Amino acid sequence: MSTPTQPAPAEAGASPATPALSNPVYAALTGPHAPFAEVRGNARRYPAAVAPFLALPEEPTEADWTDAAALVGPGTTVALMRPELPVPDTFKLDRAIDLMQFTAPAELPAADPEAIKLGPDDVPDMLALVALTDPGPFRSRTIELGTYLGIRRDGELIAMAGTRFSLPGHTEISAVCTHPSARGQGVATRLIRAVAADITAAGRSPFLHTGGSNTTAIRLYESLGFTVSNRMKVTLVKAV
Structure with a gap:
């Protein structure tokens, strides 16, 4: 379904990455921001009026993506913030934007x-x-x-x-x-x-x-x- 994605290696002089920082939305919605989370299985999202972000585990399974699609609902666009990963047929890719974390x-x-x-x-x-x-x-x-x-x-x-x-x-x-x-x-x-x-x-x-x-x-x-x-x-x- 989807292949494991590893965080990009740290650059020279960069701060060491942590698992939470490499998947920050999931870390927030399964941690301090759990009270905000709309949940189905392992999929998490913020309410639409709060933020547009969807979160999945570090290595999402086919079931995770299925739950995410049901959680989001047909025709709804959401944003993933994490290292790039393949998008299954349950979602249509709009675009991917490069992001730097400091x-x-x-x-x-x-x-x-x-x-x-x-x-x-x-x-x-x-x-x-x-x-x-x-x-x-x-x-x-x-x-x-x-x-x-x-x-x-x-x-x-x-x-x-x-x-x-x-x-x-x-x-x-x-x-x-x-x-x-x-x-x-x-x-x-x-x-x-x-x-x-x-x-x-x-x-x-x-x-x-x-x-x-x-x-x-x-x-x-x-x-x-x-x-x-x-x-x-x-x-x-x-x-x-």
Whole structure:
């Protein structure tokens, strides 16, 4: 059915990969985020209003894929985030996007006095900023996954970042975005550091993902001391 897929070997100078980091959505939905999981057999998914991600074990069986198709439902598109693997006939492949995963250096965390905690009342502004900047999936209930921080000036939300996947020992920094009018001012860096401070205060290690072709983000993360822990794919598939 499907052949075993091994995580890509670590690059020179990269952080050592862990099984949780190589299959982060499954690690989250079978771990700290289990209360969010919609489940059928070994297949897991977030509710559609929370996140578009489907999760399967490291080496999914034919039964796992069958359960995943039933869990998702015909005509529904979901995303897998993991090393690439063959897609069976129960799903139609849409596209696969290169993804780089980075882990944070110990010196990254730093609180920021201008950063404020965002809540449900801020979601419309958060969705508007995401629509303008496209940092990746962020939906009406994504805020429930963790803590999101933002910077407002003259009442306008000009930047935000927060936590998404929660794994054993690790928490993901996500939704890093800055309004075009505020770019080049270092606000994204400040929010990344502030979110990392919250993560480390909880005894966890920060990590994040970015598109493999997003050279601007990659340069930023490397300048902050992040190191590559995995190269994987976001694979969009539709149940048939």
